[in-house]
Structure formats: C-alpha cells, structure tokens
Amino acid sequence: MIExxxxxxxxxxxxxxxxxxxxxxxxxxxxxxxxxxxxxNASPLRDAAAEADLERVLDQVxxxxxxxxxxxxxxxxxxxxxxxASGRLILVSNPDVVFKPSCVQALAxxxxxxxxxxxxxxxxxxxxxxxGLLPPNILPTIPDLLSLALADVSPRWSRRYAARRxxxxxxxxxxxxxxxxxMLSGCCFxxxxxxxDELGLFDERFPLYYEDTDLxxxxxxxxxxxxxxxxxxxxxxYNRSGQTDHGEAMxxxxxxxxxxxxxxxxxxxxxxxxxxxxxxxxxxxxxxxxLSPQEHIHDLGTTDDKPVLRFPxxxxxxxxxxxxxxxxFLACGIFGSGDSWTPSxxxxxxxxxxxxxxxxxxxxxxxxxxLVGVYRHTLTYPTRMMQALSAGAGS
Numbered sequence: 218m219i220e221x222x223x224x225x226x227x228x229x230x231x232x233x234x235x236x237x238x239x240x241x242x243x244x245x246x247x248x249x250x251x252x253x254x255x256x257x258n259a260s261p262l263r264d265a266a267a268e269a270d271l272e273r274v275l276d277q278v279x280x281x282x283x284x285x286x287x288x289x290x291x292x293x294x295x296x297x298x299x300x301x302a303s304g305r306l307i308l309v310s311n312p313d314v315v316f317k318p319s320c321v322q323a324l325a326x327x328x329x330x331x332x333x334x335x336x337x338x339x340x341x342x343x344x345x346x347x348x349g350l351l352p353p354n355i356l357p358t359i360p361d362l363l364s365l366a367l368a369d370v371s372p373r374w375s376r377r378y379a380a381r382r383x384x385x386x387x388x389x390x391x392x393x394x395x396x397x398x399x400m401l402s403g404c405c406f407x408x409x410x411x412x413x414d415e416l417g418l419f420d421e422r423f424p425l426y427y428e429d430t431d432l433x434x435x436x437x438x439x440x441x442x443x444x445x446x447x448x449x450x451x452x453x454x455y456n457r458s459g460q461t462d463h464g465e466a467m468x469x470x471x472x473x474x475x476x477x478x479x480x481x482x483x484x485x486x487x488x489x490x491x492x493x494x495x496x497x498x499x500x501x502x503x504x505x506x507x508l509s510p511q512e513h514i515h516d517l518g519t520t521d522d523k524p525v526l527r528f529p530x531x532x533x534x535x536x537x538x539x540x541x542x543x544x545x546f547l548a549c550g551i552f553g554s555g556d557s558w559t560p561s562x563x564x565x566x567x568x569x570x571x572x573x574x575x576x577x578x579x580x581x582x583x584x585x586x587x588l589v590g591v592y593r594h595t596l597t598y599p600t601r602m603m604q605a606l607s608a609g610a611g612s
Contacts, residue, residue, distance in 0.1 A: 221251040221325065222304030223280075226294035227312045228258045231267035233454060234312035235274050241310075242278045246322040253280030255312075256298045258288040290469065291403065292419035292428040299418050307413055311404040315345065315452040323448035324407040327395065335416075335441025336432075338398065338406045339449035346563025349539065349549040351453055353389045353445075355382065356399040356437075357430060357474075359482055359489065366493045368510070368544065370502050375510035379545040383538065383578060383586065389445065390536075390550050398443045401436075403429030404453050412441070420480075425469035427477045434481055454567075511543050514574075517594040523559045524594035526575055531556040533581040535589065543574050543591065552580075570598050 223241055227234045238253055245251055253275060275282055283301060285294055295309060306325055324337045343349035355361065368375040389396055403419075406429075416435045419428040436443060475494075479487035496502055517524045526537070537558050538548035551564070558577070560568070573596065577589040 218250065219252050219302075219304045220249045221246065221306040221308060221321070222299075222302035223251065223253045223308045223310060224295060224298040224302060225253070225255045225310050225312050226258055226291055226298060227255055227260065227271075228288065228294075229260045229262040230312040231260070231264050231271050235267065235271040237310060237312055237314050237316070238271070238274050238278065238280065240314075240316040241321065242274075244316050244318045244320060244322075246325050249325065252302065252304060253278055254283065254298045254301050255280065256283045256285055256294045258285050258290075258294045260288075290421070290424035290428075291426075292421045292423050295419050295428075296421060299413065305410050306407060307410055307418075308407050309403065309405065309418075311453065313454040314405050315454070317347070317450040317452070320449040320451055321407070323446050327444065327446045328407055328409065331442075331444070333442050334444045335412050335436040335439065336401050336406045336408045337444050337446050337449075338401050339451045340445060340447055341402065341404065341451055341453045343453070343549045344561075344563040344567050345452050346561055347450060347452070348561045348564050349551050349567075350390050351402075351549055352382075352547055353386050353398060354400045354402055354430075354433075355385065356433060357477065359478075359486065362478065362490065362493060365546070366497060368546070369497055370505035372508050372510045372512075375544050376512075379510075379548075379576070380586075380588070382546065382548075383536070386550060387536070387580065387583065387586070390552075392445065393447055395444050395446050398445050400433035401429055401443045403432075405451050406443075412436075415439075422476055423473040425466060425473060427470075427473035430477055431480065509543060511591045513591070514543065515590055515592045517592055519595040519597060521597045523565050524573075524575070524592070524596075526558045526577060526590075526592050528556050528558075528577060528589055532579045532589070534579075536578045536580050536586075538576040538578070540574050540576070541571065543593070545574065545576050548576065568596055570596055572596075 225234060225237060234255060255275065272282055283297065285297060299307065306328065308321060320339050324339065328334055328337050341351035343351055364378055368378040389398065416439060420431050423431060433443060475487060475490050478490040532554060534552065534554050537551045537553065538545055540548040573594050575592040579587040579589050
C-alpha cells in the first residue's frame with residue numbers, strides 16, 4: 218500500500234521539476250512507501266534534454282509522467298494527478314520547489330497525530346540558503362478587497378495596510394512551534410486522502426491562482442486547521458512557470474479572483490468586486506496610483522553588485538522586507554541586527570536585473586515595531602552572476 222503520493226503539475230519548468238523530484242527523493246520520509254505523479258499541462262516550451270532528464274529521474278524513483286492534452290490550469294492538472302495517486306497522504310507541490318531535509322517527514326508526523334489539522338504546510342524560503350522568508354498568505358475578505366483598493370489610491374492608507382501585513386506576518390515568521398495559518402499556499406502542502414475525499418481537492422473553475430484560497434475556505438468551514446510546521450522547510454523559486462507566459466497568467470489571475478469573491482460572498486460579492494475593478498481603472502484612480510506610497514525613499518542608485526543599507530542607529534533586532542514595488546503588499550522577510558544590512562550571497566543569487574525596494578523595521582520591541590526607512594536599489598546584471606556564468610562556461 219502506498220502511504221504518500223507527491224503530486225506536481227509542470228508547465229514550462231522541466232529542469233526545476235526534475236530538481237523538485239530529486240530533492241524529494243533525497244529527503245523522502247523514512248519507513249514510508251511513496252510515489253510521484255507529475256502532470257505536464259501541455260507545456261508549449263519544449264526542451265528535449267530537460268524532458269528526458271525528468272523522465273529519467275521519474276524512472277529512477279518509480280514515478281510517472283502524465284502528458285495532459287491541454288493546459289486546463291493548475292486546478293485541473295492537480296486533480297488529474299490526484300486521480301492517478303493512491304497514497305493515504307497527498308503532498309501537493311509546485312515544480313519550482315526544493316525540499317529540505319526532514320521536510321516531508323515533519324509534515325507527515327504532525328498530520329498523523331493531530332486530527333484537528335486539515336492541511337499542514339512547510340516554512341517557505343526565497344533562497345537556497347534559507348535567509349529570506351516568503352510572505353504568509355492573507356485570506357481575502359470583502360474588507361481586505363476594499364482596503365487594497367484604498368491603498369492603491371491613498372499613499373497614507375498604503376503605508377497603514379503594509380504595516381498591518383507586517384504585524385500579521387511577524388508571529389508566523391518568528392514561530393518556532395506549529396502555528397495556525399489563515400490560509401495555505403498551493404505551492405506545497407500535505408493533506409489526508411480522507412479529507413480530500415470529503416471536501417474535494419481543487420475547484421477546476423479556478424484556472425490559475427485562488428484555487429488554494431478556495432480550498433482554505435472549505436477547510437475552515439469544515440472546522441479544520443491549517444498548520445505551519447517549523448521543522449519542515451522548502452525553497453520556493455517563486456512563480457517560474459507564470460513568468461514564462463505572464464500575460465496569460467495575469468488574465469487567469471483576474472478571472473480566478475472574481476470567481477472567488479462571487480463564490481464565497483455571493484452575487485453582492487461579485488458586483489462589489491466588479492465595482493472595485495471599475496473604480497481602479499478610472500482616470501482619477503490611475504493617476505493616484507502613480508503617487509509614491511512612501512513619504513521618503515533612500516535611493517541607493519544603480520549598481521551591478523549587492524546594495525548596502527546603512528541605518529541611523531544600531532538595532533538589537535530588525536526586519537528587512539524586500540519587494541518589487543514600494544507598496545510592500547507582497548514582501549519577503551529577513552531578520553538581522555546592527556546598523557547595516559546587505560543581502561547574503563544566497564539571497565543575491567536569486568536577484569535579477571530590476572529595481573528592488575527594502576523596508577526596514579526595528580523590532581527590538583515586538584510590541585512597538587518602528588519603521589526605520591525605505592530604500593530603493595536598481596540592479597543591473599549582477600557581477601557575481603556573470604562570474605558564476607563565466608566559471609560554468611569554462612568548466
């Protein structure tokens with residue numbers, strides 16, 4: 218009898234998918250039978266060598282590759298994988314995930330002794346050195362929909378909204394014991410087959426994104442907890458599949474977002490969502506959205522190497538939040554101490570040529586977090602990345 222099934226949906230991520238399977242195999246739970254089922258969602262970008270490598274690693278671990286005839290979305294692909302799985306525990310994973318030692322074992326151990334848990338999730342990191350914590354998801358509500366819209370047009374409200382998200386993230390980021398989450402992330406979680414048989418896995422009407430939000434709502438309505446297990450760790454090389462077809466990914470995102478509000482908040486929720494989208498597309502709202510949400514930003518200029526953030530005083534403990542825009546609605550978290558900060562080599566390896574924003578918060582007193590400053594840094598092609606590429610070409 219198979220005890221655990223790893224399910225992955227691949228889309229244009231052949232190399233990363235093979236690495237995900239290898240990392241799972243390397244750190245598979247002990248004393249447990251398992252299988253791997255990968256569904257390819259009709260990936261249009263073909264790579265014969267990478268595809269062959271994925272098939273080879275699946276053969277080595279006794280897994281299987283199912284080539285779907287269509288890209289029916291993450292939900293449909295994952296449900297197809299589940300239909301071919303036989304484990305009593307179901308591990309859902311993106312292809313751009315790297316499993317760290319004891320990750321799956323810790324998730325399975327917790328789920329086996331806590332019947333109140335409907336799903337368990339690992340701690341997610343942005344980089345392989347486990348320096349940058351990924352942001353915990355916030356369960357979307359009608360008040361959150363309205364707050365986000367207001368934050369788009371009001372710099373003051375944007376800062377308040379970002380500060381509230383930081384306050385909500387800190388207990389999760391700092392937890393060293395299992396902690397309840399408001400919602401799970403579809404990138405990686407473990408559930409019992411019996412729970413899925415009762416509640417279903419993913420609603421296939423969600424073409425991309427919000428399928429995990431919808432599942433979280435069903436778990437919560439069933440009185441089941443969503444728990445983050447601190448001993449379980451993954452690296453999530455975020456959104457590599459979506460980056461290969463950004464326009465299509467965003468079109469599916471907007472459809473899924475509207476469906477979520479319509480499904481869980483009824484006719485009124487759908488109409489309110491439409492009204493908010495209409496409002497944000499008006500000329501006035503678009504002009505307001507161009508305003509900087511920050512009162513002051515320290516510009517570190519444009520370089521091809523690591524930025525160095527220098528603070529006005531030394532802190533016992535600080536939080537650096539990194540984001541791709543100055544709103545900081547979706548930001549990773551890095552902890553440190555002292556009067557300056559620069560990214561570790563592990564973090565920096567994940568950077569690409571773009572503009573990054575860094576928000577520094579003094580958390581020496583967790584009851585009174587204090588904003589220290591906001592910094593902007595534009596990175597050209599990183600020197601270290603060029604050196605690494607040159608070294609690889611010469612080897």
